[in-house]
Every structure is written in C-alpha cells, then in structure tokens.
Amino acid sequence: MAADFLLQGETISRLLVGLSVTLRISLVSVALSLPMGVLMGVLFTRRNPLLRAVLRVYLEFIRVMPQLVLLFIVFFGSATMLGLNFSGEVASVIVFTAWGSAELGDLVRAAIESIPRSQYDSAYALALSRRQAFLRVILPQAVRRLLPPSVNLVTRIVKTTSLCMLIGVVEVVRVGQQIIDFYRFDYPYGALWTYAALGLLYFAICWPLSLLSRWLEKRSS
Amino acid sequence: MHWDLVGSYAPLFMTAARVTVVVSLGGVALALLIGLLVAVIRLWRVPVLSVVAGAYVEFSRNTPSLVQLFFLYFGLPKLGILLSQEACAIACLAFLGGGYMAEAFRSALEAVPVVQHESAQVLGLSSRQALQHVILPQAMAQATPALVANVIFLVKESSVVSGIALADLMYVAKDIIGQSYDTAEALFLLVVSYAVILVPLSVLGTYVERRFADGC
C-alpha cells in the first residue's frame, strides 16, 4: 500500500509541470472570457431583436453541449472542416474561452436584469441620462452581484480543463496516468493513491475559490 | 459531409445514446436520493453525520468528475471493489451529482421561513412530520429550477464516461474519428444526438425557472 513514489522529487516536479498546463489553460481562458463575457452580457440586454437572436443561438449551443463535445468539434472538426490544425492546448483555450464567455455573458445579463426597475426610475427621476443611469447606478450594482457566480465559474473552468487530456493535452491528470504507468510494477496501488492525490490537488485549488465565492455572496447580501 | 455515411453511422449513435441516457438516468436518480438525504442530515444537524455530509458535498463539488471516475474505475479495484463500467459510470455521476443536488435541496429547505417550522411545531407535529408535510412540499417548488439545471449538468457530465471506454455517444464519435476519419459525419451525429437529449431538458429548465421564479 506504500505511496512514497508520490513524494519523490521527480514525481512531484512532473505533476507540477502538468499542473502548470492545467492552470495556464484555465487562466488564459478566464482572462479572455472576462471582456468577451461582459460585452456579450451587455449586448444581450439591448433590445435589437436580430442581435438577441444571434447571441441566443450561440449562447444556447455553447451552454447545452457537453464541454467534451466542444473540445472534439474544435480539435478534430477544425482540422477536417477548416484545415486548421490546432494543438490540443490551443483548442482547449478556444473552447474554454467560448464556454466561459457564454456563461459569463449569461451571468452578466442576469445580474443586469436582477437590478429592480425602481433603481432605473430613481435614477431617471433625478434626471440622469440613460447612459449615466446604466454606468453609474445599474452596472456597479450588477458587478457586485456578479462576483460570486464569476468566481464559481473559474472553479468550474479549472475542474473542466481535466477533459483536455481526452484530446491529448498533457495536463495534470494525464501526467498522473503516466506516473501510474511508470510505477505499475513497483507500486500496484499506484492508481488508487495517484487519483486520490489528484483529487486532493484539485480540491486544494477549487475549494478556496468556492469559499471565496460564498464569502462574497454573504457579504453582498 | 456525406449523408450516406451519416445514415450508416446513425444506428451506432442510437445505441450509444441509449447508454448515455441509461447512465444519466441512473446517476440522476441516485444523485437525487443522496442529495435529499444529505440535505436533511445537514438541516437537522445530525451529529457526526452532518460533518461527513458537509465534507462530502465540498469534495464532490470541488474535484473534476474525470478524476472521480478514474478513482472509482482504476483506483478502487486495488481495494478489492470491482465495479462494471456501467456501475462505475453511474456511481460517478451519483457521487458528483449528490453534492450538487444536496446544495439545491439545502438552499431550498433553508429558504422556507423559520415561522413555518415553528407553526408546525406548535401544532404538535414531529420534526419528521413537519419535514414531510410542511417543509418539503414548499422547498420542492423552490428547488425545482436548480434540480433541473443539475439534471442537465449531469447528462452533460456523463460524456466523461467515454474515458473508461464505456460506449456512450462520445466514445462512438471518437471511435469513428479514430478508425475512419469521418470526422464531420461523426461530429454532426454527436451534436445532433446530444441536442435531441439536452434541448428538451434545457427548454424544460427555462420553463420551470420562469414558472417557479418566485418559489411558488
């Protein structure tokens, strides 16, 4: 039942390299999703029916499809259909940015729409213009409501990047598999310990984010 | 895109869709049970158990489903716990979903005003009776939108079971792409299959969200 292979320097450094790939995909995707998601959410509250319809279809498609399907479409599909050969990591960033900005766009829309009508009335009654009311009164309140679910979205993205291994990205779970393979004969319990360790590793990243999100939520209410 | 190929692959996807649906249904049913149980344990603050339940919820929600699945499928056999691929897939969705369902139930249970508990108490109902006849019926309405959202989430997450070579929709698509390079056809059928399963659920989700918007 020994698990000392997990504590060997080489194992740890390999896991850290894998983890850095996981975090790189997550962080780049989150950073790209932020401006795109906010833009999408604001556009969604506009009255233009054509714009709404196009955004709606895009949003619904991205949100209803499993992320793994999206990964397959971008990784395998773009090569066949568009002649574009993305590396697994680039394909992953594309997918998680598309997904992240769609989810964030929906959160932004919901946050804006959750601000009561009476806040607009108050602002208008004070003679603020539509633009002033939106930028100075509505948006700051929406951002406060937006923070907790956005932090949650980051944890969802971090967790979901584990799927990237299924399109050949050597992120932390794939590294784990390699380690299990490598120690297969010396450590028959390798799979048990390695997956447990991977679980703990993700937990160590995602749980604090979940706590942060909950804290933000409590503070804002 | 070759439509004749699409036609010839379609039956494969029909069979695979059945696997996806069966695994999802099994996972959802167990997740609902676990979720309700965990939520009630935490609502009643059952000693010891509620701490365990809390830890379970945090762990199931803050680790990737793929890692949970690999642990169940590759890790547990080392301890002599051997599960079939299907059982493993369902157990994984149940473990993952249980945490999400528990949170949906819990926030709905907590949203029922304290006065409702007190009213039931002063009428002489036991806590079990109060839960069953007064609290749960009110909480269910409140919980429904989140529960439906979780069902959609779990069906989507079921795509990871292809990672343990269970022949679900993802697995079949991957197989066709790997074997015959009919990528466009495979992806088309994959998207259509998931759309057929998920779009009605998503529409239902939007409906219940509107219908239960005020928790009634």
Add this chain to the structure above:
Amino acid sequence: MSASATNHKTALEGEKSLSPVLELRGLVKRFDDHTVLDGIDLSVRAGEVVVLVGPSGCGKSTLLRCAIGLEKIDGGSILLDGQEVSGRERSQELRSRMGMVFQSYDLFPNMSVLDNVMLAPVLVRGADKAELRQRALALLDRVGLADKADARPATLSGGQQQRVAICRALAMDPEVLLLDEVTAALDPEMVHEVLQVVLELADEGLTMLIVTHEMAFARAIADRVVMLDGGGVVEEGDETFFDAPVTDRAKAFLKTFEFHRDR
C-alpha cells in the same frame, strides 16, 4: 418650524403666485386597453401643496410618474412654468427641474448616503464637488442624519432611508417635488419622522404634489385636495373636503377610514 400646518397656510397665503408651476392638461394614460388616466386637468401653483387622494388603483401614482416623465403619456400635455415639456426629447430637462420620492425609497445601495445625495447634481449639473458636499451635508443635517453621511443605505432604518431619499431629491433644487406614498412602506413609528420633514418643507414654501393614504397628514399639509377615481378628478377642495365631501364617491372613500362598533 414646528408651527402647525394650519398656521403656515394663512401665513404664506399672500406669497403664493397665481401662475401654475406644474400644469397637466387633458392627461391620458393607458396600459394596454385599460385607461388609467382619462383626461386629467390639474395645476399646482408656486408654493402650493396639493394632495392627491383616492382608492387604490385609481391612478394617483401613475399620475406622478407621468408628470415626471417616467411613463409615456398617451394624450394631453405637461407644462412646467407655462412651457410644454411632454415631448420625449425634453423629458430629461423636465426631470432635472422636478424631484420625486418613491414609496420604497430606492436609494442606490452601492453608494454611501452622501454619495446618493451628491450623485445627480454632479452628473447632471456638473456641480462643484466641495461646494456640493457642504450643501449635501447641510441637507442631511436638516433631516437629522448628518452623522449617517458615510453609512450605507442598508444600515439605515426605513424612516432614515426615506429622509435621505428626500434629501437626494432636494439636492437638485426641484421646482416641484412629487411624493408618492412616501410612508406606505414604513413602520408606524417611523411615519411621523418622515412626515414631519415634509411638513417643514411645506412651511418653507416648497411646491409639492403629494400622494398619500395618511388622512391626518393630508388634512394638515394640504392647501388643496384632489380626489381621483375612475380615471378622472372626482372632487377638489380645501380641508372642507375631509369634513363635508360633496360627491358620493368622496363620501364613500372617506368612510373607509372610519371605524364603528355597534354595541
């Protein structure tokens, strides 16, 4: 300042000009095919306090919302100082010269009390911040809330929030102040502190159009009472309205505030 409202009326009678500050002519407002306001004529003279009463759903609040341009009107016109301001493009000018306080106060929860008061003068008038700050603090001081300037609205009681909302409207120096059931959402013990502030404003000669269900307050503050029902003005008068209403509908309405027990 604590002089009774009846006194202020006689004292200020001479100062009141006869030209209306706010005038509604043939105001029509429909929601779908339900006509809420069916050709209302109403004018408020400078320094005058007009109280609107009437049963729930008679369109009192809608009238205020139309007057300040929050609702699009379906007919008639709104005049401010004899100038038509009902056109869509002019609604912002209209608003900057009027103020409104809502039933549910609706302070901006993300700003301090002081910032709530200062926001509109800064954004709309481009007011000098340092100067405005003094004025805003003076306003808050007048309603007894100078010590709450840096507090968030959520930490204040309903009565305090409503007094801040009044300051927020006053900071724009409105020519007319509209009050929409400003005490309806308050606990009984807070009603008085808010209405006291409104009475003081009346004493200072502020022009106001007030919707209220507080009949004692209405009687105390009104120079003129206007009762709305069925989309139109049912009856109009001074405080005699309360003691000797003329129309049957006014009688029936006032009866709903009385209680008798047959022994």
